[in-house]
Amino acid sequence: MPLFDTDFLKKLEYLAIVSRRVFRGQLLAQQRTRQLGTGIEFADHRDYTPGDDFRHIDWSLYARHDELLLKRFQEEEDLHLYLMLDCSPSMGFGTPPKFDLARQMTAALAYMALSNLDRIAIIGFADSILADYPLTRGKAQILGLMRFLENLHPAGHDTSLTAMVQGFVRRQQRRGVVIVISDLFDPHGFQEGLNILRHHQYEPHVLQLFDHKEADPPLRGELELLDMETNTVNKVTITERGLKQYKKLFSDFMEQVERYCRQYGMGYTASPGDVPFDALILRMLRESNVVKN
Amino acid sequence: MSLTSPAALFWFLLAIPIVIFYLLKIRLRRVPVSTTMFWNQIYEEKKPRSIWQQLRHLLSLLLQLLFLALLALALTDPLFFWETNQKRRLVILLDRSASMQANDTSEGSRLEAAKVDIHDMIRTLRSRDDMALIAVGATAEVVTGLTGHHRTLHQAVDGLEPTDQPTDFREALKLANSLIEGHPNGEIVLMTDGGFDDFENVAATEHVVSQLYGEPDTANVGITQFQIRRNLIDPVGYEVLVEVINQSSEPAETRLEMELEGDIVDVIPLKLEPDETWSKVLEYTSPTGGILTALLDKEDALASDNEAYAILSTLQPQKVILVSEGNRFLEQVFNAIPLVELEIVAKQPETIPENGVLVFHRKTPEVLPTGNVLVIEPESTTDLWTVGETESSPLIAAQDKESKLMAHVRLDNVLLSEARKIEPKTEIEELATSVEEIPIYFSHETDQQKVIVLNASLDEGDLPLRTAFPILMSNALNWFSGAESEFLESLATGAVRKVDVSELEPDSTTIDLPKKPDSAEEPSGSERVTRKLTSISLTGPQEHAEELIAQDEQLWLGPLNHVGLWKLSPVTQEKKTETTSIENTASVPIPQIEIACNLANSQESNLRTPELTDSVQKLQQAGFSFSPFWFYLILFATIFSCVEWYLYQRRWVD
Numbered sequence: 001m002p003l004f005d006t007d008f009l010k011k012l013e014y015l016a017i018v019s020r021r022v023f024r025g026q027l028l029a030q031q032r033t034r035q036l037g038t039g040i041e042f043a044d045h046r047d048y049t050p051g052d053d054f055r056h057i058d059w060s061l062y063a064r065h066d067e068l069l070l071k072r073f074q075e076e077e078d079l080h081l082y083l084m085l086d087c088s089p090s091m092g093f094g095t096p097p098k099f100d101l102a103r104q105m106t107a108a109l110a111y112m113a114l115s116n117l118d119r120i121a122i123i124g125f126a127d128s129i130l131a132d133y134p135l136t137r138g139k140a141q142i143l144g145l146m147r148f149l150e151n152l153h154p155a156g157h158d159t160s161l162t163a164m165v166q167g168f169v170r171r172q173q174r175r176g177v178v179i180v181i182s183d184l185f186d187p188h189g190f191q192e193g194l195n196i197l198r199h200h201q202y203e204p205h206v207l208q209l210f211d212h213k214e215a216d217p218p219l220r221g222e223l224e225l226l227d228m229e230t231n232t233v234n235k236v237t238i239t240e241r242g243l244k245q246y247k248k249l250f251s252d253f254m255e256q257v258e259r260y261c262r263q264y265g266m267g268y269t270a271s272p273g274d275v276p277f278d279a280l281i282l283r284m285l286r287e288s289n290v291v292k293n
Numbered sequence: 294m295s296l297t298s299p300a301a302l303f304w305f306l307l308a309i310p311i312v313i314f315y316l317l318k319i320r321l322r323r324v325p326v327s328t329t330m331f332w333n334q335i336y337e338e339k340k341p342r343s344i345w346q347q348l349r350h351l352l353s354l355l356l357q358l359l360f361l362a363l364l365a366l367a368l369t370d371p372l373f374f375w376e377t378n379q380k381r382r383l384v385i386l387l388d389r390s391a392s393m394q395a396n397d398t399s400e401g402s403r404l405e406a407a408k409v410d411i412h413d414m415i416r417t418l419r420s421r422d423d424m425a426l427i428a429v430g431a432t433a434e435v436v437t438g439l440t441g442h443h444r445t446l447h448q449a450v451d452g453l454e455p456t457d458q459p460t461d462f463r464e465a466l467k468l469a470n471s472l473i474e475g476h477p478n479g480e481i482v483l484m485t486d487g488g489f490d491d492f493e494n495v496a497a498t499e500h501v502v503s504q505l506y507g508e509p510d511t512a513n514v515g516i517t518q519f520q521i522r523r524n525l526i527d528p529v530g531y532e533v534l535v536e537v538i539n540q541s542s543e544p545a546e547t548r549l550e551m552e553l554e555g556d557i558v559d560v561i562p563l564k565l566e567p568d569e570t571w572s573k574v575l576e577y578t579s580p581t582g583g584i585l586t587a588l589l590d591k592e593d594a595l596a597s598d599n600e601a602y603a604i605l606s607t608l609q610p611q612k613v614i615l616v617s618e619g620n621r622f623l624e625q626v627f628n629a630i631p632l633v634e635l636e637i638v639a640k641q642p643e644t645i646p647e648n649g650v651l652v653f654h655r656k657t658p659e660v661l662p663t664g665n666v667l668v669i670e671p672e673s674t675t676d677l678w679t680v681g682e683t684e685s686s687p688l689i690a691a692q693d694k695e696s697k698l699m700a701h702v703r704l705d706n707v708l709l710s711e712a713r714k715i716e717p718k719t720e721i722e723e724l725a726t727s728v729e730e731i732p733i734y735f736s737h738e739t740d741q742q743k744v745i746v747l748n749a750s751l752d753e754g755d756l757p758l759r760t761a762f763p764i765l766m767s768n769a770l771n772w773f774s775g776a777e778s779e780f781l782e783s784l785a786t787g788a789v790r791k792v793d794v795s796e797l798e799p800d801s802t803t804i805d806l807p808k809k810p811d812s813a814e815e816p817s818g819s820e821r822v823t824r825k826l827t828s829i830s831l832t833g834p835q836e837h838a839e840e841l842i843a844q845d846e847q848l849w850l851g852p853l854n855h856v857g858l859w860k861l862s863p864v865t866q867e868k869k870t871e872t873t874s875i876e877n878t879a880s881v882p883i884p885q886i887e888i889a890c891n892l893a894n895s896q897e898s899n900l901r902t903p904e905l906t907d908s909v910q911k912l913q914q915a916g917f918s919f920s921p922f923w924f925y926l927i928l929f930a931t932i933f934s935c936v937e938w939y940l941y942q943r944r945w946v947d
Contacts, residue, residue, distance in 0.1 A: 093327035185328040214327055224321040227329040234329050235321060236336050249331045 003103060004146045011278045012108055012142075016115040045069040079118040080135065080176030082202070083109060084164070085152070088126040089228040090185045092154035094211030098273035101280070102181045102209055103149045107142075108281050109179060114139045119176075122148065125164035126156025135173070158229050159186045161193030168197075175201040183209055184257055185229065191260060198264060205267035207284070208257055212272055215250055219243070296369040304365035308358055315354045356937040363930035367923035380421035381478045382439065384469040385411055388485035389428045389453060390460040391786065391856075391897040395486070395507060395594040403506035404455050407484040410504060414482070415446045425472055426450065429485075430458030431787025431852040433465035439472060456854040457597045458787040459894045460489035466498065473500060487903040488896055496905070507902040512541035514565065515598030515898035516549075518572065519587050519891050520783055521605050528767060529580040529631045531605050535587060536572040539565035540899040547591035551575075553605065554583035570895075580632060582607035584858065584887070597856045598898045602889035604781045610634050611774055612649035616641050620654050622757035623669065626766050627652075633770065650773050663741040665773040670750050671713065677721075677737060677744060681714030687727035687749075698736060698745070698768045699724050702761045709733070710753030715746070734765075736772075745769050783889040784859075789851035790888075794829055794843045797863045797884050828864035833857070834890075840864055853890045861886040 048057060048068035058071045083106045091099040106122060113120045117137065122145065124131035133148045161182070178197050184190040184206070197204045219225075220243070225234045236242070254270060261268035269284050296302070326332070393404040400406040411426070418424060423439040426449055437449040466481070473479025483496055483503040496503040517536045524530030539545045549561040558577055565571060582605040589599040613627050615637045627635045645651045645664035652667045660676045661668075674680050689704040704725050712731050725734035737744040747765075751757050784790055827843040831850070834857025841848060841861075853859060862885040892898070 090327035093325070183327065185330065187328075187330050211327070217326070219324060222321045224323040225329050225332055226323055226325045228325050228327055230329075232329070233323070234332060234336070236332060242335050245335045246331050249334055253331070 003100060003150055004107060008104065008107075008277075012111045015108060015278060015281055016112050043072045046072055078137065079113065079116075080174045081109070081113045081118055081120045082168075082176060082178045083120060083122045084168075084178060084180045084182070085122060085124050085149075086126070086159065086180075086182030086184075087124040087130050087152055087154055088156050088159040088182075088185075089154045090159065090183055091209070093228055094213065094273045096274060097154075098183060098209040098211055099154055101271075101273045101275070101277060103152065104277040105181055105207060105280060107146055107149055108277055110145055111139070111142050112281075114142055114145075120145075121173075123164070123168060124152050125161075126154075127158045127160040128156075128163050129167050130155055156229075157231060159184075160188055161186050161190050162188060162196070165193040165196045169200040169202075176203070177205065178202045179205045179207060181207045181209065183214075190257065194260070194264075194266065198266075203266075206257065206261050206269070208254070208268070208270040209273050210254070210270065212274070215272075216247060217243070296371050298369050301365060301368035301370075304368055305362065307361055307365070311357050311361060312354070315350075315357075353937060353940065356933050356940075360930050360933045360937065363926045363933070367926035367930070369923075371922050371926075380423065381419070381480065382473050382476045383414070383418075383422065383424045384439075384472050384479070384481045385414070385424065385426045386433075386462065386465050386469055386481060386483050386485070387411065387426065387428050387436075387453065388430075388460055388462075388483075388488075389456050389458075390430050390488065391455075391457040391597050391892050391894070392460070392486050392488040392595065392900055393506070394455045394457075394597060395511060395513070395900045397508050397511045397594050397900070398506060402455065403486050404453070406506050407504070408450050408453065410484065411450050412447060415443055415450070418443065418446075425469075427465050427468060428453055429460065429462055429465040430456045430854075431461055432458075433461075433468050435468070456786070457856045457890075457892050457897075458852055458854060459785075459897055460485070461787075462489060462491065462495050466495055466501075470500075486900070488899060490896070492903060493906065503905065505902050505905060507900060509902050509904065510542065511594050511900040511902070512539075512543060512545065513593045513595050513598070513898055513900045514539050514541070514545050514547055514589060514591055515593075515595065515892070515895075516587055516589060516601040517570075517598070517893055517895040517898055519601035519603055519893065521585055521603035523606060523608075524576065524578075527578065527631075528771065529608065530576055530578045533575045533577065533585065533603070534572075535575065535601075536570060537563060537565070537589065538570045538895050538898060539567060540895070540901065542567050542901075545591070547589050550588045550590060552586045552588070553577075553579060554581075558585070579605065580608050584889070594900050595898065598892045598894075600856060601783070601891040601893070602856070602858055603783045603891075604887055604889050606781060608632050609648065609774070611770055612636065612646045613652060613770070614638060614642055614645070614649060615652045615654065616656070617652070617654035618656075620669075620751060622751045622762075623652070623654060626757070626763050629763055630767050630770060648774055650770060661742070661744060664743070666742070666744045667769055667773075668744065668746045671715070671746060671748065677717065677719055678746070679716040679718065681716065683711050683713055684727070684729055684731055685711045687712045687729060687731055687733065689725050689733060690728040690730075691723075692725040692734075693723065696722070696724055696736075698734075698765075698772050700768055701764050702768065704734070704756075704761060707759055707761065708755050709749045711750050712748045715748055743773055745772070781887075781889070783891050783893070784851065784853060785893040786854065786856060786890055787852040787894075789849060792848045792850045792861065792886065792888070793846060794827065794848045794861060794886065795846040797827075797829065797861065797886065830862045830864045832860045832862070834859065850888065853888075856890055856892050859888045859890055861888065 045058060045061070046069065048070050052070055056070045058069050061067065061069050085102055085106050087099070091097065091102060110120045110122065114137065119135045119137045121135045122133035123129055131148070131152055133145060136145070159182070161180070161184070180194070186193070194204050194206070219238045222235070222237050225236055227234070258268050258270065267284075269280070269287065271280050271283075387407055389404055393407070394402050396402050398406040400409050415424065418441060421441070423441050424446055425439045426436040426446065428434045428436050436453060437446060440446065462483075462485075469481045473481060479500055481498075481501045483501055485492070485503070485505065486507040487496075487505055495501065515538060517538050518534055519536075520534045522532055524532055533551070535549065537549060544567060545565045547563050547565070549563055551558045551560075559575065563571055585603045585605055587601040591599065593599070610632050611634065613633050613635050615623060615627065615635060616639070617623060617637060618639065624635065624637065627633050641653075641658055641662070642651070645662060648665075650665040650667055651662065652669065653671070654669045655672045657668055657671050657673050657675050659674070671678070671680060687709050689707060689709075692704055693699055712727060712733055714731055717732065717735070719737060721732065721735045721737045723732050723735045727733055731748065732746070733748050735746055749756055756762055825845050827846065829841045829843050829848055830838055831841050832838045833853070834855050841850070848861070850861070862883055
């Protein structure tokens, strides 16, 4: 079954309309910058100084108060959205694999952004940047983007968010919203990478995916555990007590990620990998401010 | 050690798949996980125990192999050398005397507790073992001979009923010894409460192991003697010998209630000190007789000695015909004797009523009639004696003190006025004789005739004024009636008595059989002796009837099993064929003999179990070896299985 079928595309169109209708003024394509310029939305007045363009003088105000004031407008610009897709082998775990939902979410968010005339870029990463879809604009790019996503597969041998982000921020590019779609199973810790993004004026948002078998693994007895990322094998005897400890550790980890994101004002959404992508998109839009003004 | 089924050793081959599975188990199932970073945090701490982890696997294999080894060994049914030398032979001597009915065990009565133990022993019998069961009371009864069939033994034990008999282990021990004689593994198991004389010696006998039932402090108050007889002086009186014992280390209070045919005769409150025996002869009167019952109003561990029975003979009115011209002394003395129906006539009647007495005063016929005849002061010669001259003031020189006719009578100081010289024509028994050897008082008895003669004048002398006179007459009437033979002794359980059953008038069931069977080769000179065999029905207190055979109207009765009233009655043809209608049967009174049966045994009433000395081998010690070896093998295998499960297989859901 193809990842992006006709049904998927219909849902994308529907999501684009819904998002525009419901979150008008806060959605991706109508972002206001801090620059005042030639936009259509009034910002404030200032005193006229010689040399200013007469077209911006507020003549109505001059008629009432006999005072020359210039109207200033909010300058609007398109948004830069960077979608960071975790392509590490751990994303291939689960039924269905978490990577499937991750790619669908990437495509959906990209389509919504392109529909609102924003610019998007996709960065596939594991221990470093594995694949890169450069900044692009316009709905016409969606098919190429989907082909790009379809050709992506879990690769690499470890997740290192920090290493990838360090490479990302060195690029000469405009700041924007960064959506990290990952399971965050980074043995070096996820905080460092997100901190770097924040410090470089990006607005990170975390979409954490997990599988039910990760939260409650059906494992008992003598086993060899094969780590999909490091490809290492651990012989363990899983007892009820050990399983109990695992569940607690996993739960603590999820709470730690959420607490960290809330602490620094980052959007955070956690979801199992077997939910429909459209439902997850709507949940994201409802629960969090994906993009701030 | 040897093995009963060596072929079962092939089960050890199961070790091969176990080892294979163990090796396969080492190649652990590989499971891909998205990350091991959480698992590493958990099992990092356990790394120091890695050596133990490896040992655990080996221990698991060893436990499983041990489990298999024990099971396989159990299937071979191993026997130790002491078990294989010869098969065991157990003879159970089960005490079912009265004291075993004491309900001071957790199973109820002691007998029930013993039966439970026997069932356990039967279950532990191996296939080659034999067991015999002998129930011991007054006699030894072989319930089952030597057999190894479990069902037969179980049914035999279940069918054992308690009895009220005393205990006598001597015969049973001889029997048991003969059963195990020459058997190296023969064993006699004594299951008793130790309530008999020779217990210590019996229990200490070689090859005997003992198991005691009961408690050493079980208290009991019981009737150990209860007999009744007619008063020798007072014809309507009777004497009761009763004995009550307190077999306890504590004082006891109770009431002894006596009832004659349902009417209360006496209630005696008793306060008994520990181990005190209260014994007394009580005197009452009753002309009717019947069943006298004694009851102790105290519930204790043993019920059968709280009741006792005795039978008081019923007195029949005695017809006395006085042929006299009138003598006030004689009239008064016969009127004073109870149950005497006196009739005074001038002439001799033609017949004497049955059991009646014809009394001649002075005048006598030439030939005395058959039956009971009392002659006072004879004046004429008869067919039994010749009357001579009169002798004045005779002095009594000798009297037969042994005769019942002279019981409680002394004539040596009685003044007699005169007596006739009498020459007896036949054999007489002189009861009192004068100095001149004149028979003053004598008797004569044949099959058809009983005669008593008092050769003394009543009008003169002081004999009628003496207390000896009514006693003398009363003795005479008792002798005529034969009342002294009516004493019906209460039988003790377990005792045997010869009973005359002639009064049961057996009908056509009576058969005459030659002593020796008819045979052509019978020697012509041998004497042919005929025995009369009679069928007698014996009905117990629990209405259970059985048929006995009396020989020549004599029946050997006993030992009886239960306290109460037993009845002997003839086995009629109607009973056998059951063709006669009930109405006809009911219209004819069936003669019967009642026999009272009491426990009357102080040892059986003593329920305090003796302490076993060190010389006695106890059943508990021998009982452990009764469980076959394979039982313990399986027990240990089960334990190891549980240990293995606990260490490696246990799961639970939080």
